[in-house]
Amino acid sequence: MKKKLTYADAGVDIDKADNLVESIKQIAKQTRRTGVMGEIGGFGGLFSLNTNTMESPVLVSSTDGVGTKLKIAFLMDCHDTVGIDLVAMCVNDIAVQGARPLFFLDYLATGKLKSETVTDIIKGVGEGCIQADCALIGGETAEMPGFYRDNEYDLAGFAVGLVDNPKIVDGSEIRPGHQIIGIASSGLHSNGFSLVRKICFDVLGLTVDSHVPELGKTLGEELIIPTRIYSETIQHLVRDLPIQGLAHITGGGIMDNIIRVIPQACGITINKGSWEIPPIFGFLQAAGNVDEKEMMRTFNNGIGLVAVVPEENAQDVLNRLGGSGEKAWVIGEVTKTRKNARSRVQLV
Structure with a gap:
């Protein structure tokens, strides 16, 4: 053919992508913390570790996405909160192991880059990083014409944190009689949206x-409310109080996530009605005729984070959480598993 084709003719605008990098650099600067080296734009993000105060430093990492909650952002043309969701889904998973988040990277893929939309998304990522006290040190924005529908995109994130080996929260010291404390969510967070949309x-x-x-x-x-970030709350708890186990209530809901940190020889009892359930959950359950157990294994039902503590320390933990502005309740306890028990989780 006579015309000289360019990448732009195929739908990929390199100049627009380069200009976006400059905007993203300004957002990333707001998240800088000790350890960050250089700035966004290199082939890899650099972070210097200071482990002098640790006996045996351990890196903890997690990767996740936002899921079909993105469909809500598309419908509302509202893109400045899903970045918070993205950070939350990653940093909460490393924070529950006692790790302090250090840095975060994101991946954004779309059919055609829209500068305003991308900037709003990264602003949300930056806000999430500020809330988590971690640095945005890199990422990737991919323009993939013909692969995504118009005005749609996908997000993925990657977080790394640091914890001293003796201070890892792994649930190994959990025993029958320990109390299960639930900490309030902001709503649906980022799970169960396929069922939410169907209903x-x-x-x-x-x-x-x-x-x-x-x-x-x-x-x-209601649906666009971003996921709570609990990393700072967790750091304050594990620093001063005997926290034996922590669980991020994400995919799998209350039923499947708490049990992940409970020793095999133990089970849990969850006391129905022991915490405030936001109206969105009752609305969805009634409208969709959703069984109680299905609700508990799909949604967080108002509990975004769980801490397992010795009974004698439960009130101190509740006082500390209340003093920091968190809503929290004792929602159950750890039990001894009955021989041949069919389920380690009991709702009473």
């Missing part, structure tokens, strides 16, 4: 602009 859009025929009296706001306003 709200397919069953009820609602839109993100529909006002829902039970919620006191539009459906979209």
Whole structure:
């Protein structure tokens, strides 16, 4: 053919991507912390470790995405909070092992780069990093024409934290009689949205602009609320109190996540009605005729983080959480597993 083709003719605008990097650099600067070397734009992010105060330093890492909650952002054309979700899903997973988050990287892929949308997304990532006290040190923005639908994208994140080996929270010291303390979520967080969308859009025929009296706001306003980041709360707890186990209540809900940190010889009892359940969960359960156990293994039901502590320390932990502005309740206890028990999780 006579015309000289360029990458832009194929749908990839290199100049726009280069300009976006400059905007992202400014966002990343707001997240800088001790250890960051250089700035965004190199082939890899650099971070200098200071382990002088640790006996046996251990790196902890996690990777995750936002899932189909992104569909809500697309429908609302609201992109400045899903970055917070992305950071939260990664840093909460490393924080529950006692690690302090150090740095974060993101991956954003879309069919056609829209500068305003990408900037809003990265602003959210930056805000999440500020909340988690970790640095945004790199990432990748991929323009992939023909691969994604118009105005849609996908996100993935990667976080690294540091903990001293003797201070890893691994649940190994959990015993029957230990108390299970639930810490409030901000709502749905970033799990169960395939079921949420089926109930709200397919069953009820609602839109993100529909006002829902039970919620006191539009459906979209409720669903887009970002995931809570618990890393600082966790650091304050493990520094001063005997926290034997921590669980991030994410995919799998209350039923499947707490048991992940409980020794095999133990089970748990969860006391129904022992904490405040936000209205969104009752709304979804009633509208979708969802079984109680299905709710508990799909959603966080108002509990975003769980701490397992000795009974004699439970009140001190509750006082500390309340003093820092967290809502928390004793929601159950660790039990001795019955011989041939079919389930290690009991709802009572």
